[in-house]
Amino acid sequence: MLADTRLARLGRWAAVALTAVTIAGAGAMGIAEAREQGTTLTWSHPQEPPNWNYWATGASALSVPVFHNVLEPLVELMGDGSVAPLLATEWTVSDDGLTYTFKLRDAKFHDGTDLDAGDVVYSIMKNKESPLANTKVPLTPVQKVEAVDAHTVKLTLSKPSQRLLKELGQTAGIIVPEGSHEKLDLAKGELVGTGPYTFGAYRPDVDLTLNRFDGYWGDKPYFEKIVHRFIPDETAAINALLAGEIDMVASVFGEGLDRLKAVAENSDFKVIIPAPMxxxxxxxxxxxxxxxxxxxxxxxxxxxxxxxxxxxxxxxxxxxxxxxxxxxxxxxxxxxxxxxxxxxxxxxxxxxxxxxxxxxxxxxxxxxxxxxxxxxxxxxxxxxxxxxxxxxxxxxxxxxxxxxxxxxxxxxxxxxxxxxxxxxxxxxxxxxxxxxxxxxxxxxxxxxxxxxxxxxxxxxxxxxxxxxxxxxxxxxxxxxxxATPTLTRSDLVGQKPYRFRVEMDARKLHWASN
Missing domain, CATH: 3.10.105.10 (Dipeptide-binding Protein; Domain 3)
Structure with missing residues (x-):
């Protein structure tokens, strides 16, 4: 039995649940208010993925900018563990737990094509072949995926599965256009999804730009562009935040953790600590x-x-x-x-x-x-x-x-x-x-x-x-x-209070004044 210190500092600030705690200080320097509140959001992450093939590369460095922003799963896993509609608007499960039927929403991919049942059949079957255990193993019970009609998909299982529905809200449920794996160079960033942002310019060792997708099926996000900068030195990243060069440090993994308290004491910034994931x-x-x-x-x-x-x-x-x-x-x-x-x-x-x-x-x-x-x-x-x-x-x-x-x-x-x-x-x-x-x-x-x-x-x-x-x-x-804390300007709001793929979900981010 480990000692009660197992919650360590997190225990002072956050409960072990799928929620987050936000810490902001009382000092008033006015830096955040003085900086421009533009329509481009810039954040940093300390890691760069070896490539952008979400299907074969399990690095969190890929998930941070891509998951939910560019690529969306069939359903959405919520902070309380429940499952909510996303690309599927509703679903039914047979009494014996062997048949799942999903109704799909009207949505467009970034290439302008319409989402249909064929894309879901293709994606789920392709995900079953992924070399990543966390993508393919949850789909093991899925025997057959078929299109009932253009907006209805049926999954037939060999045995009931407690995990399946929740896992369809993670990488196992990512939906892409039929033929993507054969036609696109995923590793180089040719990612086509249904998310609110498209995969834009990628400059290795520098940054990735996400562009707002005007054809998004959901609410239009506030920011027109997101610049995802690769800054491996966390001290440099935090200094960039304090100097107004970036708006957010999306993930603090290493040496930057020692500076969280000091950042939180400055009213121009806030520290968001999600539950351990x-x-x-x-x-x-x-x-x-x-x-x-x-x-x-x-x-x-x-x-x-x-x-x-x-x-x-x-x-x-x-x-x-x-x-x-x-x-x-x-x-x-x-x-x-x-x-x-x-x-x-x-x-x-x-x-x-x-x-x-x-x-x-x-x-x-x-x-x-x-x-x-x-x-x-x-x-x-x-x-x-x-x-x-x-x-x-x-x-x-x-x-x-x-x-x-x-x-x-x-x-x-x-x-x-x-x-x-x-x-x-x-x-x-x-x-x-x-x-x-x-x-x-x-x-x-x-x-x-x-x-x-x-x-x-x-x-x-x-x-x-x-x-x-x-x-x-x-x-x-x-x-x-x-726990993976996030540091942001205090006037940036809309951060999701939980993270599952270390993702930085930009759908609801906006300035407090907007």
Whole structure:
């Protein structure tokens, strides 16, 4: 059981629920009022995606500007966990949970073509083939997708699914024109969606411009243009905000967290802290012989001081965890911690396993919170006799070497996928890699069985059992649920108080005076 400090600083400012807290100071410098309130909004993000293919690249750096702004899913997942209409205006589910029928709204794609059932059939079937576990795994029960008429789509399932409807509000439900994957170069940014903005000029290492789409089916957004700047140095990004060069720092991941309080004390700016939506975690290779011994994996888990990592890498903004539950606050979320920090136990297990002096290759990402976490993990593992050998990789190289090629023994990442995405063969690594040498069949069976349970009470019990099984196996070691604050001008309003894909949803953003 982790200590009550698990809420750390987030606990002072925000509840662990799908809501956000806004902090603004009382000082009055008048900077925000003096700056122009134009129709172009400029924000920054510390990461740039390796490419723009949403279907094959799971980087949050892609989701921030694209999700909901350019590409829209079939339905919308709300902050309270409910599902609201988006491209689908209404839907029905059969009593046996095997048939979902969606009615589509009149909407246009950015290329001027009309949304119809054929586009939805194409998109869902294509999403079932995605290499991303969080996109394809939720669609596993979907056997058939068919157009009933031009504005009606029917999904037929092989078994009921608790997750499906909510997942159709995320990447599994993104809808694009039929033939997009064959006709367009998605990686280069040829993205055609139904969102309020079109994908405009992209200048690598500089910025991306989104242009308001006049044919948008919904309310016209206030801003005509959004300039999404890539500023990897968070100190530089915050300085740009304070100097009036940008209007928002869309995501604060690393060193900028230490300046949140100072920014919040200035009345010209505000800090928005959503509830934790991602988990930072360690994952271990199934190809490393020593790691196949559960005692070694447990020793690694016992060696992790969650509180020190949360404080050191996130300035305390988040919540330490040992279980994989996203988003925070699900009914099966708990304090269960099979391997709470205990370096003495870690040493004893390593000695028992004959693995004193264990060395592990550790490729790490060189942006956001990852370098700091690397330093802390190297120190914590060394304290129990494990030597980590860090390899610094930029995001694109890390995705290729670690994500695609599986070239790692020990690594660290932050993600918002569900625990079920870690199933064997086709799921997320380590066990989900096609070349994985091991499989937790018990976890796989529990994941499949829980999703088919229609009774909500029984479903919660099954999910609690499944997440405990996942934690016990220690192939994946959750460290903390991560909050991602946003810094903005105080006169900018309309920010959505929750985030699921780390998206910066611009639909409702406007100046307070407009």
């Amino acid at each position: 991602e988990i930072n975690y360690i994952f271990l290779s199934t190809h490393k012989k020593e790691l196949k011994d559960p005692r070694v994996r447990q020793a690694i888990a016992y060696a992790v001081n969650h509180d020190d990592i949360l404080e050191g890498a996130q300035a305390g903004y988040g919540r330490t965890v040992c279980q994989w539950v996203t988003p925070a606050g699900e009914p099966w979320d708990s304090d269960y911690c099979p391997y709470a920090y205990d370096p003495a136990k870690a040493k004893a297990l390593l000695k028992e396993a004959g693995q004193e002096g264990l060395e592990l290759d550790f490729p790490f990402i060189t942006v956001a919170e990852h370098p700091v976490i690397k330093d802390i993990l190297v120190e914590q593992m060394a304290a129990v006799g494990i030597t980590l050998k860090p390899r610094a990789l930029d995001l694109a190289t890390w995705l290729e070497q670690v994500n695609t090629n599986g070239d790692y023994e020990f690594s660290n990442l932050t993600s918002n996928v569900k625990a079920e995405a870690f199933v064997c063969k086709g799921g997320r690594q380590p066990l989900g890699r096609p070349d994985s040498e091991l499989c937790d069949e018990t976890f796989d069976q529990m994941a499949a069985a829980s999703d088919s349970i229609l009774d909500q009470g029984e479903y919660v019990k099954a999910m609690a059992a499944m997440t405990k099984q996942f934690a016990d196996s220690a192939w994946v070691i959750p460290i903390h649920q991560k």
